[in-house]
Amino acid sequence: xxDLAHIRNFSIVAHIDHGKSTLxxxxxxxxxxxxxxxxxxxxxxxxxIERERGITIKANTVRIDxxxxxxxxxxxxxxxxxxxxxxxxxxxxxxxxxxGSLLVVDSTQGVEAQTLANVYxxxxxxxxLIPVLNKIDLPASDLDRAAEQIEDVIGIDASGAIPVSxxxxxxxxxxxxxxxxxLPPPAGDxxxxxxxxxxxxxxxxxxxxxxxxxxxxxxxxxxxRIKMMQTGATYNVERIxxxxxxxxxxxxxxxxEIGFITASIKQVRDTRVGDTITHEKKPCAEALPGxxxxxxxxxxxxxxxxxxxxxxxxxxxxxxxxxxxxxxFEMESSAALGFGFRCGFLGLLHLEVIRDRIEREYDIELxxxxxxxxxxxxxxxxxxxxxHNPADMPDMANVDHIEEPRIKATILVPDEFxxxxxxxxxDRRGIQEELTYAGSRAMVVxxxxxxxxxxxxxxxxxSVTKGYASFDYQMTGYREDNLVKMSILVNDEPVDALSTxxxxxxxxxxGRAMVxxxxxxxxxxxxxxxxxAAIGGKVIARETLxxxxxxxxxxCYGGDASRKRKLLDKQKAGKKKMRQFGKVDIPQEAFISALxxxx
Amino acid sequence: MRSDxxxxxxxxxxxxxxxxxxxxxxxxNSHVAREIDHPRWLRAYLKEIxxxxxxxxxRVVSSVFFGGGTxxxxxxxxxxxxxxxxxxTWPIANDLEVTLEANPGSVEAGRFRSYREGGVSRVSMxxxxxxxxxxxxxxxxxxxxxxxxxFETARHAFDRVSFDLIYARQRQTPESxxxxxxxxxxMVVDHLSLYQLTIEQGTAFGDxxxxxxxxxxxxxxxxxxxxxxxxxxxxxxxxxxYEVSNHARPGSECRHNMVYWRYGDxxxxxPGAHGRISIDGSRFxxxxxxxxNAWLEATERSTGEKLREALTAEDQSTExxxxxxxxxxGVSISRFEALAGSPLDQERITELDELGVLxxxxxxxxxxxxxxxxxxxxxxxxxxx
Numbered sequence: 001x002x003d004l005a006h007i008r009n010f011s012i013v014a015h016i017d018h019g020k021s022t023l024x025x026x027x028x029x030x031x032x033x034x035x036x037x038x039x040x041x042x043x044x045x046x047x048x049i050e051r052e053r054g055i056t057i058k059a060n061t062v063r064i065d066x067x068x069x070x071x072x073x074x075x076x077x078x079x080x081x082x083x084x085x086x087x088x089x090x091x092x093x094x095x096x097x098x099x100g101s102l103l104v105v106d107s108t109q110g111v112e113a114q115t116l117a118n119v120y121x122x123x124x125x126x127x128x129l130i131p132v133l134n135k136i137d138l139p140a141s142d143l144d145r146a147a148e149q150i151e152d153v154i155g156i157d158a159s160g161a162i163p164v165s166x167x168x169x170x171x172x173x174x175x176x177x178x179x180x181x182x183l184p185p186p187a188g189d190x191x192x193x194x195x196x197x198x199x200x201x202x203x204x205x206x207x208x209x210x211x212x213x214x215x216x217x218x219x220x221x222x223x224x225r226i227k228m229m230q231t232g233a234t235y236n237v238e239r240i241x242x243x244x245x246x247x248x249x250x251x252x253x254x255x256x257e258i259g260f261i262t263a264s265i266k267q268v269r270d271t272r273v274g275d276t277i278t279h280e281k282k283p284c285a286e287a288l289p290g291x292x293x294x295x296x297x298x299x300x301x302x303x304x305x306x307x308x309x310x311x312x313x314x315x316x317x318x319x320x321x322x323x324x325x326x327x328x329f330e331m332e333s334s335a336a337l338g339f340g341f342r343c344g345f346l347g348l349l350h351l352e353v354i355r356d357r358i359e360r361e362y363d364i365e366l367x368x369x370x371x372x373x374x375x376x377x378x379x380x381x382x383x384x385x386x387x388h389n390p391a392d393m394p395d396m397a398n399v400d401h402i403e404e405p406r407i408k409a410t411i412l413v414p415d416e417f418x419x420x421x422x423x424x425x426x427d428r429r430g431i432q433e434e435l436t437y438a439g440s441r442a443m444v445v446x447x448x449x450x451x452x453x454x455x456x457x458x459x460x461x462x463s464v465t466k467g468y469a470s471f472d473y474q475m476t477g478y479r480e481d482n483l484v485k486m487s488i489l490v491n492d493e494p495v496d497a498l499s500t501x502x503x504x505x506x507x508x509x510x511g512r513a514m515v516x517x518x519x520x521x522x523x524x525x526x527x528x529x530x531x532x533a534a535i536g537g538k539v540i541a542r543e544t545l546x547x548x549x550x551x552x553x554x555x556c557y558g559g560d561a562s563r564k565r566k567l568l569d570k571q572k573a574g575k576k577k578m579r580q581f582g583k584v585d586i587p588q589e590a591f592i593s594a595l596x597x598x599x
Numbered sequence: 600m601r602s603d604x605x606x607x608x609x610x611x612x613x614x615x616x617x618x619x620x621x622x623x624x625x626x627x628n629s630h631v632a633r634e635i636d637h638p639r640w641l642r643a644y645l646k647e648i649x650x651x652x653x654x655x656x657x658r659v660v661s662s663v664f665f666g667g668g669t670x671x672x673x674x675x676x677x678x679x680x681x682x683x684x685x686x687x688t689w690p691i692a693n694d695l696e697v698t699l700e701a702n703p704g705s706v707e708a709g710r711f712r713s714y715r716e717g718g719v720s721r722v723s724m725x726x727x728x729x730x731x732x733x734x735x736x737x738x739x740x741x742x743x744x745x746x747x748x749x750f751e752t753a754r755h756a757f758d759r760v761s762f763d764l765i766y767a768r769q770r771q772t773p774e775s776x777x778x779x780x781x782x783x784x785x786m787v788v789d790h791l792s793l794y795q796l797t798i799e800q801g802t803a804f805g806d807x808x809x810x811x812x813x814x815x816x817x818x819x820x821x822x823x824x825x826x827x828x829x830x831x832x833x834x835x836x837x838x839x840x841y842e843v844s845n846h847a848r849p850g851s852e853c854r855h856n857m858v859y860w861r862y863g864d865x866x867x868x869x870p871g872a873h874g875r876i877s878i879d880g881s882r883f884x885x886x887x888x889x890x891x892n893a894w895l896e897a898t899e900r901s902t903g904e905k906l907r908e909a910l911t912a913e914d915q916s917t918e919x920x921x922x923x924x925x926x927x928x929g930v931s932i933s934r935f936e937a938l939a940g941s942p943l944d945q946e947r948i949t950e951l952d953e954l955g956v957l958x959x960x961x962x963x964x965x966x967x968x969x970x971x972x973x974x975x976x977x978x979x980x981x982x983x984x
Binding site: 564 | 856865872886914922950971975976978
């Protein structure tokens with residue numbers, strides 16, 4: 001049991017690759033929280049994908065015991081938050097559970113767009129901030145420049161910034177001292193009725209749903225009958241404990257403490273992040289201000305390459321959904337691709353992570369259709385339809401107007417690449433809102449349609465800036481524009497999985513680019529194949545894939561029969577990776593590649 | 600009951616694995632050796648023939664084919680002794696065809712008469728090109744003049760003579776091929792094998808091609824045009840395009856190769872040789888060890904065969920179809936169905952018929968001329984998943 005004055009709760013704000021997880025590892029190691037032999041790189045990133053990509057997807061937490069230079073014992077609770085824009089909501093809810101943040105900036109790189117987005121969330125949550133300048137062991141480290149950027153771009157005092165090398169351990173002690181002395185202890189009243197925040201939850205194969213909680217007032221212990229104030233559901237606390245970072249059972253948790261409970265909760269969906277947990281018998285008077293639920297913004301279809309694996313896919317998606325309430329799905333059937341699921345994600349990274357996990361952990365090869373956003377389609381009779389899939393677009397004759405989601409995009413870029421970035425944003429129908437300089441770096445803010453960004457904007461941005469730009473965005477709302485559904489016809493048959501929503505002014509260009517791409521992606525057949533882009537009944541672009549002229553093997557004698565037969569068998573297996581439209585076989589990669597824009 | 604192999608007959612293939620030099624385009628099992636113990640090779644061939652004779656007694660042999668490598672480097676006595684052994688081992692068809700692949704060099708031409716006396720009735724000559732620059736580029740050791748002279752010698756020595764040409768060579772145009780082929784058909788030859796140059800992996804051309812150093816290989820459309828020209832010129836000159844790359848005056852088709860295409864039984868003797876043999880209602884694919892010395896030693900110990908595997912009904916029907924549709928005569932639908940144990944997909948046949956690549960006439964299924972150009976696609980569609 002620790003008194004409030006000796007508890008510090010904090011998170012770490014950093015851009016991807018700026019060393020957040022390594023710093024967390026080092027803090028844990030320097031305090032002997034984990035035995036040396038159990039130490040592995042990026043301790044808190046538990047999933048393979050997290051380790052591999054060097055990103056954090058789920059919020060993780062660890063309790064660190066620290067004896068400060070003043071000889072007193074402190075409990076430090078670190079919540080390691082996701083750094084990526086897709087998981088901005090996870091960041092925001094974790095921030096509410098702690099009182100301060102370490103602001104980690106790579107001293108060789110300076111402030112990046114993601115640092116900005118996350119630091120503003122920390123400021124919104126009234127955090128005390130401790131600037132940490134990381135990677136001072138590298139020759140390119142420039143402390144003055146990094147500190148200046150923190151002051152210029154973020155607008156906070158960087159005079160007390162701590163130089164750190166998470167790699168060598170230099171500055172870690174100073175960081176721990178700063179946490180103790182500069183961050184405020186939590187407030188709370190142990191005698192008041194129980195009030196706890198549901199910070200996050202995850203599914204554990206053995207324990208069921210594990211709920212991450214922050215106690216505000218009162219005390220929670222094993223056996224307590226608790227109530228979720230928003231859902232009204234009641235449970236018995238079966239286990240209560242803290243993360244060190246392994247789960248360690250404790251007697252109880254009091255004000256200011258962060259830990260976990262299990263209570264026979266079946267799936268993550270039954271818990272509402274941001275909900276207030278209290279005692280059923282003696283509830284607190286007022287719930288914590290509720291958090292908004294996370295809403296998927298990017299949609300795509302996931303189909304098994306081998307249609308016989310549909311049930312396996314359903315199973316995989318059900319299991320993943322147990323642990324990820326932000327991911328939505330419903331069954332979808334496509335004339336082209338058979339049965340699959342239309343899935344909603346928080347963003348593109350979220351999409352890729354889920355897709356990778358299905359392919360890797362469940363061994364199901366997937367066809368992913370083009371990502372799309374939700375359009376608001378207003379019909380002539382005044383109804384508003386949420387369009388998740390361009391294939392479901394109603395007849396234009398019944399449509400009054402269409403609105404699309406917009407974002408505010410912040411891009412930080414060295415000024416030598418600024419021209420290319422402006423051109424890219426302009427090409428994607430962006431409206432410039434802000435352009436400022438900090439030293440030799442420019443910060444541009446654009447109002448952009450989300451649908452121009454979901455697909456390959458980030459890839460393009462990386463490529464035109466040789467990887468030097470950083471990018472972040474937030475949704476701003478819906479706006480009407482001149483949008484149309486563009487269909488693709490292959491051999492005169494519409495291919496539903498290739499239809500997209502486009503801006504009318506850009507339709508010809510997109511249509512031309514798509515039919516040209518498809519001409520390269522579809523193999524030659526025994527007949528010529530027209531490939532067309534059309535809006536309604538009007539063809540706006542057309543290419544013809546000429547017929548295969550000759551493919552016969554020149555020599556085939558007694559010694560070739562086995563080889564030729566095996567080749568045919570291989571061709572048969574390869575055909576499984578194609579989808580048949582009428583008489584035309586379209587390779588699965590075409591469904592994504594056709595939509596990539598080169599410019 | 601009649602066995603399926605009887606639709607194609609029975610032939611013996613003998614592989615001689617040695618060459619004077621390895622041609623840069625060739626992916627056949629050929630080797631350059633400094634010393635060859637001819638009597639030892641003969642003993643091994645005879646031993647294998649005996650073994651197959653015991654396994655397949657009473658078969659009537661309709662053809663023997665000496666392939667390689669360069670069989671015209673074989674000593675005529677060895678060739679004669681092999682033929683003699685085959686005659687002792689099996690009953691022989693009245694019109695037995697014995698073909699030997701020959702290099703059209705002057706040295707080989709000097710041996711033609713001896714081969715003839717040993718029982719060879721037909722030669723197939725690797726002329727490959729009718730201009731010297733291209734012959735050098737193909738790594739051939741002979742000249743056009745030598746080839747023409749060897750051809751004249753062969754015409755007098757043997758009943759039948761065929762030669763090979765390769766087209767779609769480096770820097771070859773459709774027009775130059777037209778001229779070259781016109782010259783060839785004027786040479787009073789009864790059979791022509793005309794092959795599009797194929798760049799095979801694992802050959803010198805393959806390596807050069809992968810490294811981007813094999814320049815001037817005609818584009819697909821040009822190569823297709825050369826194939827069209829091939830059909831046009833040979834047809835006008837009175838040759839039947841009886842197979843994808845083979846053209847013959849009526850009656851001069853290569854009987855041995857017909858055994859393959861009609862999916863008969865054939866025994867493969869020598870390094871790397873393949874066979875198809877039917878025993879007790881099963882059809883086996885056989886394959887011999889590839890390395891000449893390994894084959895020789897294994898044969899002396901027991902057998903050079905490294906693999907004998909029973910083919911499934913599906914394997915057999917697939918092979919029958921993929922070989923048979925190369926022939927202008929096509930395949931028997933009922934034969935396919937008897938082999939496969941299930942009917943051909945009628946819908947696919949109709950679709951391919953509508954595309955003009957496949958035709959049905961009674962029990963016969965055949966690729967049209969248009970279909971023969973794209974036979975791989977036709978087969979994939981017909982059998983495909």
